[in-house]
Amino acid sequence: GENVEQHPSTLSVQEGDSAVIKCTYSDSASNYFPWYKQELGKGPQLIIDIRSNVGEKKDQRIAVTLNKTAKHFSLHITETQPEDSAVYFCAEVGSYDKVIFGPGTSLSVIP
């Protein structure tokens, strides 16, 4: 069945460094790939997304890349700040608008 793998499960970086989280999906029909940030005690919130007709999208310090051939997509955070510390979930939306979430990455930015 459909599955999204996400790596790493935990990530610690020094403030100012970059962080990269990678996801792999299995459904070739998937056409939309959102990323969510979940802060402690809150619900997930969309931070950036990418559609299958685009290879890269950037929003200030956050960027997402998509390789449809390899079925990989990645989240890149540059110049990390302590407030970037959170759990990040990737997801794919494919057949019948069904959303499949990855297991999450816990990012810690060390001041």
Place this chain on the structure above:
Amino acid sequence: NAGVTQTPKFRILKIGQSMTLQCTQDMNHNYMYWYRQDPGMGLKLIYYSVGAGITDKGEVPNGYNVSRSTTEDFPLRLELAAPSQTSVYFCASQGAGWDTDTQYFGPGTRLTVL
């Protein structure tokens, strides 16, 4: 718009008790979802609905029931609470189609079953 609202925020139940978790959205979204999130884990889909009057099981539906009588509301019912249902429950809504795929989440309900 208030977005997705959930009540209550916290609840403690005794084993065997019943309760309903409320979820309302004011974005006129067709799709609504219920997830549970255990400590340190990802989101697991319990039930979802593609529109009023239509519901379907997700990955972990056992012990739960839902209904969707209106577009706005999607309550989740626990009939006989068990300790395994201790979790944080999130409701989400989503428009349908190429331009409206984003899921919007509520703030969650933290449930403890003792």
